[in-house]
Amino acid sequence: MNLNNTSDFIYPEVVxxxxxxxxxxxxxxxxxTDDCIACGKCVELCPYGVHVxxxxxxxxxxxxRCVGPDCADPCYEACPENALSLKRNxxxxxxxxxxxxxxxLTSTWxxxxxxxVPSAGLEYRIGDSGGGFDKLRLVLPKAEKSSVAEDTSxxxxxxxxxNRRGDDAHGIRIPVPFYGGGMxxxxxxxxxxxxxxxxxxxxxTFCCTGEGGYPDELIPYDDHIITQVATGLFxxxxxxxxxxxxxxxxxxxxxxxxxxGHLLGDKVTPSVARMREAVVGYPLxxxxxxxxxxxxxxxxxxxxxxxxxxxxxxxxxxxxxxTDVDMVAVGSYYAGAHIIHLDGSYGGTGAAxxxxxxxxxxxxxxxxxxxxxxxxEEGVRDKITVIASGGIRTPHDIAKTIAxxxxxxxxxxxxxVALECVRCHNCESGRGCARGIATTDPELMEQVSVDWGTQxxxxxxxxxxxxxxxxxxxxxxxxxxxxxxxxxxxxxLDYMKKKxxxxxxxx
Numbered sequence: 001m002n003l004n005n006t007s008d009f010i011y012p013e014v015v016x017x018x019x020x021x022x023x024x025x026x027x028x029x030x031x032x033t034d035d036c037i038a039c040g041k042c043v044e045l046c047p048y049g050v051h052v053x054x055x056x057x058x059x060x061x062x063x064x065r066c067v068g069p070d071c072a073d074p075c076y077e078a079c080p081e082n083a084l085s086l087k088r089n090x091x092x093x094x095x096x097x098x099x100x101x102x103x104x105l106t107s108t109w110x111x112x113x114x115x116x117v118p119s120a121g122l123e124y125r126i127g128d129s130g131g132g133f134d135k136l137r138l139v140l141p142k143a144e145k146s147s148v149a150e151d152t153s154x155x156x157x158x159x160x161x162x163n164r165r166g167d168d169a170h171g172i173r174i175p176v177p178f179y180g181g182g183m184x185x186x187x188x189x190x191x192x193x194x195x196x197x198x199x200x201x202x203x204x205t206f207c208c209t210g211e212g213g214y215p216d217e218l219i220p221y222d223d224h225i226i227t228q229v230a231t232g233l234f235x236x237x238x239x240x241x242x243x244x245x246x247x248x249x250x251x252x253x254x255x256x257x258x259x260x261g262h263l264l265g266d267k268v269t270p271s272v273a274r275m276r277e278a279v280v281g282y283p284l285x286x287x288x289x290x291x292x293x294x295x296x297x298x299x300x301x302x303x304x305x306x307x308x309x310x311x312x313x314x315x316x317x318x319x320x321x322x323t324d325v326d327m328v329a330v331g332s333y334y335a336g337a338h339i340i341h342l343d344g345s346y347g348g349t350g351a352a353x354x355x356x357x358x359x360x361x362x363x364x365x366x367x368x369x370x371x372x373x374x375x376x377e378e379g380v381r382d383k384i385t386v387i388a389s390g391g392i393r394t395p396h397d398i399a400k401t402i403a404x405x406x407x408x409x410x411x412x413x414x415x416x417v418a419l420e421c422v423r424c425h426n427c428e429s430g431r432g433c434a435r436g437i438a439t440t441d442p443e444l445m446e447q448v449s450v451d452w453g454t455q456x457x458x459x460x461x462x463x464x465x466x467x468x469x470x471x472x473x474x475x476x477x478x479x480x481x482x483x484x485x486x487x488x489x490x491x492x493l494d495y496m497k498k499k500x501x502x503x504x505x506x507x
Contacts, residue, residue, distance in 0.1 A: 014115030026064025067121025184212025195453025231287030233345025266430035269486035326374035372405025
C-alpha cells in the first residue's frame, strides 16, 4: 500500500528496527537436535527468517518470529530427519495482563520492528479483558464485495482537523487521526519523551509534554508539541505557552478521576526537581481539582488566559468521564475550547494507584456516544474536535473509538510497548522500570537510544495506518471522517449472543 496517497503529506519510510535485547520473547520455541544434517530445507521453507545457514550449519537465528501451527508449511513437519520440534514458550505465557495480553504485546513489538501487522500466529486486534473494546467488533463486509477495496489507486483520507471553530487560532489538520498523550518528564525518561516527540514530528502530528514541564531538549520540535497545564502548574511558563500551537488543560485523568497527578520521591531527581521547581527526593502531588474553576465561567477564564498569552494557540481540555460528561463537553465548547479530550477509565500507567484504577470513571465506550449525541443536539458537534483516550491499544481500537463518536484518539501506553515495555507495573519507582522506559535513573535510561526508539514508534504507527486504511476500504469509506459516530458498524458480543438466544426461543 502506498501510504502517501492518503494526503499530500509524505510519510516516513519503514526501517526494520529489531529488538535491543539479545533474545526477544516469542510465542514459540524451536529445538534442533543433533540429527540435523544441515540440508537447508527449513531455511528454504520458512518465510519468516527463523532459520539461517552459516558455514555449512543451520541455526535457529530468530526464534521469536516463528508462528508455530499457523505456518502454512511447518519446518518441524517437513524436516526429513525429524530434527526439529516445536513447543510454546513459557516466558511468553508469563507476559502481560488481561488488557495487554502476551499476544498484544508481542504483536506490537512485531509492528514496531517491521512496520506491518503480523501475518499469522498472534492476535493483534483485541485483548482478553472481558469488556470494553474487547467485547466490541467491527462489522466488516467481505472484501470481495467492496468496490473501494479493489481500488488501489486511492487510499482513504486519514487526516484530522483540530480547529473546527473557524476562529483566528491556528488552522491545524494532521495527516493521521491520532496524537501522543501526556507523559511527564519524571514519569518517563527524556529519551522516551524525545522518541515520542520525534516520531510525532515524522508523522506530522503532535505529542503532549504532560504536566512535568517543557525540557529544553524538546525546543526543536515546538511545532509538534502540546504543552500541558495541570493543577500543580509544574513547569508552566509563559514562554513555553507562547511557543507552541496547542495548549492542553488537564482537569482530570480517566484512570484516577478525583485524584491529582503524583510523582513519588525516588523519581524526583535533580533534573526533574529543577524542571518542576521542586525539592530533590520529595514526592510531588497535583491537587484535584483546579481550585480556581468551579463553573463554565471559571473555565472560560482559563481559556481566555491562554488566548491572552498566545492568541493563535488551540486550547484542548482533558477531562475524565463522569456521568455528566456530556454537559462538561458542551461547557468546554462554550468556554472557547477547540478540542475536548475525553479520557476513559481504561487508561493510565502502572503508576496510577490500584484503589482508583478502573473504579471511578465511566468507560470510554459509554461516554463517547453520549457526548457525540449531546453535541449534535446542541448543534455544535461540527464546531469542536472530540478526542478520546483510555486504553486504546490497536488500530482496531482506534476504528471502534471513532465509530462510537470521536474524531480522533490520543495514544499513550502503546508508544511504550513499542519501546518493549512488558507491563510490569513498576512505573512509579525510580529504578523499577528494568527496561529503561519509565525511569529517571541516569543509568537505566541509557538503555533506550532515541534514534532506535523514534523508529520503533514510527514503524508501529505506519502499521496502524495501513490497517486502518484496510478497515475503511472494507467499509467502503474514502475518509476516516465517514466513520465518526457510525455505531451501526459495531456489534457488542453480549448483545449479539442475547439476540441469538431470543431468536432461537422465538423460532
